[in-house]
Amino acid sequence: xxxxxxxxxxxxxxxxxxxxxxxxxxxxxxxxxxxxxxxxxxxxxxxxxxxxxxxxxxxxxxxxxxxxxxxxxxxxxxxxxxxxxxxxxxxxxxxxxxxxxxxxxxxxxxxxxxxxxxxxxxxxxxxxxxxxxxxxxxxxxxxxxxxxxxxxxxxxxxxxxxxxxxxxxxxxxxxxxxxxxxxxxxxxxxxxxxxxxxxxxxxxxxxxxxxxxxxxxxxxxxxxxxxxxxxxxxxxxxxxxxxxxxxxxxxxxxxxxxxxxxxxxxxxxxxxxxxxxxxxxxxxxxxxxxxxxxxxxxxxxxxxxxxxxxxxxxxxxxxxxxxxxxxxxxxxxxxxxxxxxxxxxxxxxxxxxxxxxxxxxxxxxxxxxxxxxxxxxxxxxxxxxxxxxxxxxxxxxxxxxxxxxxxxxxxxxxxxxxxxxxxxxxxxxxxxxxxxxxxxxxxxxxxxxxxxxxxxxxxx
Numbered sequence: 001x002x003x004x005x006x007x008x009x010x011x012x013x014x015x016x017x018x019x020x021x022x023x024x025x026x027x028x029x030x031x032x033x034x035x036x037x038x039x040x041x042x043x044x045x046x047x048x049x050x051x052x053x054x055x056x057x058x059x060x061x062x063x064x065x066x067x068x069x070x071x072x073x074x075x076x077x078x079x080x081x082x083x084x085x086x087x088x089x090x091x092x093x094x095x096x097x098x099x100x101x102x103x104x105x106x107x108x109x110x111x112x113x114x115x116x117x118x119x120x121x122x123x124x125x126x127x128x129x130x131x132x133x134x135x136x137x138x139x140x141x142x143x144x145x146x147x148x149x150x151x152x153x154x155x156x157x158x159x160x161x162x163x164x165x166x167x168x169x170x171x172x173x174x175x176x177x178x179x180x181x182x183x184x185x186x187x188x189x190x191x192x193x194x195x196x197x198x199x200x201x202x203x204x205x206x207x208x209x210x211x212x213x214x215x216x217x218x219x220x221x222x223x224x225x226x227x228x229x230x231x232x233x234x235x236x237x238x239x240x241x242x243x244x245x246x247x248x249x250x251x252x253x254x255x256x257x258x259x260x261x262x263x264x265x266x267x268x269x270x271x272x273x274x275x276x277x278x279x280x281x282x283x284x285x286x287x288x289x290x291x292x293x294x295x296x297x298x299x300x301x302x303x304x305x306x307x308x309x310x311x312x313x314x315x316x317x318x319x320x321x322x323x324x325x326x327x328x329x330x331x332x333x334x335x336x337x338x339x340x341x342x343x344x345x346x347x348x349x350x351x352x353x354x355x356x357x358x359x360x361x362x363x364x365x366x367x368x369x370x371x372x373x374x375x376x377x378x379x380x381x382x383x384x385x386x387x388x389x390x391x392x393x394x395x396x397x398x399x400x401x402x403x404x405x406x407x408x409x410x411x412x413x414x415x416x417x418x419x420x421x422x423x424x425x426x427x428x429x430x431x432x433x434x435x436x437x438x439x440x441x442x443x444x445x446x447x448x449x450x451x452x453x454x455x456x457x458x459x460x
Contacts, residue, residue: 001193008185016174023170027163028125032113035127035156038071038078039111071095077159079124082152090152101155104128115160123164124157199224207235215243248411255413255427259299263292302428305364306412309435316358316440323387324349326359330366334374341379349387361436365444368429369394369455391458398453409446410434 070078074094081101082091092100099119104112104126111129118124130151206219218239221232270289273282282288308314327347331338338345355362373383377396386393408414413427437444437457447454 001189004189005182005186009182012178012181016178020167020171020174024167027167028115031125031158031160031163032127035113035125035158036111038156039127039129039154071156077162079157079159081155083154084152087153101126101157103153104155106130106153123160125160126155126157128153128155130154196225199228203228203231203235210239212246215239215246251414252412256303259413259427260296263296266292299428302432306428306432306435309432309439312439314361314439317360318356319359320354320356321359321362323353323355323392326363327366327370327385327387330363330370331374333367334371337374341374341377343374343377343379344382345385346382347385347387349385350389353387353389355390357440357442361440364436365433365442365457366392368433369457372429391456393454393456395452395454397451398448399451401448401453403448406446406448410444 070076071080071093072095076093076095079093079096079101080091081089081093081096083103084090087103089100096118097120099122101118101124102114102116104114106112106128109130111127114126114128116124116126130153203219203224210217218236219232221229221236224232267289270285270292274285324347327349331345337343370383370385373394373396376398377383378399381397384393384395386395410430410433411427412431434444441460442457443460444455444457447456
């Protein structure tokens with residue numbers, strides 16, 4: 001509103017100044033036109049002088065008085081003054097009183113206009129021009145007049161006090177009108193903005209009342225003006241994302257408690273048995289305890305790695321990686337299960353294909369994807385591994401997976417219902433793989449077609 005009012009103030013000032021100077025120019029132009037007309041009469045009278053009685057200065061003055069009566073009115077507002085060729089004042093109007101008109105320097109024959117203030121404080125508009133001197137030779141060739149040969153300088157002036165008063169009144173009127181317009185505009189702009197911003201105030205009040213339990217609420221965009229419809233849509237979309245995020249966090253907390261409860265309960269039970277029957281301790285108890293501790297360690301390490309990747313604290317260590325060799329290395333821990341399930345591994349790759357990336361993070365991605373494929377692929381099926389420049393695709397049969405399951409594959413601790421009892425897998429592998437892919441500038445996506453699940457890793 002302040003910027004709008006400031007812009008309007010500049011516009012009002014420019015408009016007022018334009019009106020003022022336009023009227024001022026017109027008034028001065030009218031005075032100059034009147035002076036030019038009087039100058040023509042004065043020049044005609046001067047050129048008509050002769051050595052006769054009417055050719056004297058008194059006779060010329062009488063003719064000027066007859067033709068230009070206002071210039072001889074002692075109380076008049078018009079003045080004239082004549083200088084002869086020697087630069088002496090030869091004639092002047094009685095209305096000047098004790099003051100004289102200023103003598104302007106005229107180099108040519110064109111009249112010169114000027115605005116000045118007389119010694120007694122009267123503001124005048126002055127026009128000076130040259131004309132032939134009296135006695136310049138009449139039709140009978142008589143002698144020279146009292147001005148002698150050469151030219152005379154005549155100055156005509158009109159008092160502009162009344163015009164200046166009019167301009168002052170105009171300027172005051174423009175100023176008052178501007179102030180009234182400013183006050184009216186301020187009121188109208190304030191009311192208009194207050195009315196227009198009312199939907200925003202309503203929106204802010206609705207937003208203030210939203211908290212974690214009410215993230216399922218949505219803003220009603222129907223009564224909002226068209227300008228706010230995109231904002232309402234964006235806020236509703238934001239609430240949807242926040243609701244999903246909070247739901248994932250709640251589910252993560254519940255899943256984490258579930259994953260941690262089982263190994264902790266087992267450790268507690270083993271400890272209680274060892275304390276109650278120390279002489280009858282199972283020889284396999286230490287190995288069993290170590291396995292449970294290793295499971296907890298792997299779970300905690302995976303969570304810490306995820307946290308570092310999500311916060312961007314992991315520094316990349318770029319190197320040239322042989323993709324085919326890295327895939328064989330990641331498949332080594334799964335060799336026994338591949339043989340037990342009679343899985344067929346089909347690796348397709350260009351000879352010597354390499355990738356410039358962080359080998360540690362790429363190993364995490366491939367290990368989790370390949371382990372996931374070997375673990376969940378049905379027995380006697382094929383696992384396809386396609387290595388291309390800039391992309392890696394791993395596909396395996398997944399007949400029990402549905403399209404509704406795809407959005408949850410990368411959720412932490414999410415597993416298909418059948419596999420939730422399998423404590424060997426915590427459900428963090430795919431989440432860790434996607435975060436690792438994001439850290440090295442890749443995107444990991446999943447697709448399901450014809451019962452075949454495909455994971456594709458490619459540059460963003």
